[in-house]
Amino acid sequence: EAQVTQNPRYLITVTGKKLTVTCSQNMNHEYMSWYRQDPGLGLRQIYYSMNVEVTDKGDVPEGYKVSRKEKRNFPLILESPSPNQTSLYFCASSLYGVIGTVPYEQYFGPGTRLTVT
Amino acid sequence: DAKTTQPTSMDCAEGRAANLPCNHSTISGNEYVYWYRQIHSQGPQYIIHGLKNNETNEMASLIITEDRKSSTLILPHATLRDTAVYYCIRGEDGGATNKLIFGTGTLLAVQP
Numbered sequence: 001e002a003q004v005t006q007n008p009r010y011l012i013t014v015t016g017k018k019l020t021v022t023c024s025q026n027m028n029h030e031y032m033s034w035y036r037q038d039p040g041l042g043l044r045q046i047y048y049s050m051n052v053e054v055t056d057k058g059d060v061p062e063g064y065k066v067s068r069k070e071k072r073n074f075p076l077i078l079e080s081p082s083p084n085q086t087s088l089y090f091c092a093s094s095l096y097g098v099i100g101t102v103p104y105e106q107y108f109g110p111g112t113r114l115t116v117t
Numbered sequence: 118d119a120k121t122t123q124p125t126s127m128d129c130a131e132g133r134a135a136n137l138p139c140n141h142s143t144i145s146g147n148e149y150v151y152w153y154r155q156i157h158s159q160g161p162q163y164i165i166h167g168l169k170n171n172e173t174n175e176m177a178s179l180i181i182t183e184d185r186k187s188s189t190l191i192l193p194h195a196t197l198r199d200t201a202v203y204y205c206i207r208g209e210d211g212g213a214t215n216k217l218i219f220g221t222g223t224l225l226a227v228q229p
Contacts, residue, residue, distance in 0.1 A: 094215060
């Protein structure tokens with residue numbers, strides 16, 4: 001089944017303790033992205049990757065890192081989590097970013113609910 | 118700034134067509150209109166997208182006005198499982214980053 005998986009689905013952690021949220025897709029997609037969703041603010045893009053070894057900042061990258069060493073995986077790293085990073089996180093992928101001006105539909109993972117105390 | 122305007126909420130009777138409007142009056146010529154939906158904190162789900170012409174797929178139809186300033190998503194026979202927040206999204210920056218800028222969406226409540 002074509003899907004985007006995220007782990008863990010739920011995580012409670014303490015301030016400053018490094019954590020990684022994994023994201024994997026089995027569709028051979030080139031494009032992957034991370035969003036966070038907060039009440040009243042909607043979904044906002046954190047980082048995105050057009051292809052392996054190509055990553056760039058989205059709208060809210062502060063406090064996050066990403067890497068794209070393989071096409072299927074796009075982990076989100078919080079080196080020193082803080083309470084303001086408590087949020088619902090979604091990973092997404094699409095076949096390509098864009099070809100010319102044609103965007104591609106994005107497939108989202110089930111989400112990771114992170115609480116930082 | 119999402120740059121699309123949608124009603125906050127709508128109701129629809131089960132089995133009837135749900136028509137969800139979206140205003141995007143400042144859309145530029147090469148920006149697509151996308152629709153996604155999110156069922157209670159699940160990952161958003163792609164529905165449909167279009168540029169100028171009306172589009173239809175197995176989930177829905179998208180009607181875009183000739184001036185492209187507004188569009189309507191049509192779910193032809195709404196079911197209880199269609200209860201969700203529906204997002205109308207402009208493809209701004211789509212030419213560069215494929216970033217989706219989500220607004221607040223429309224909460225569609227399908228009533229039995």
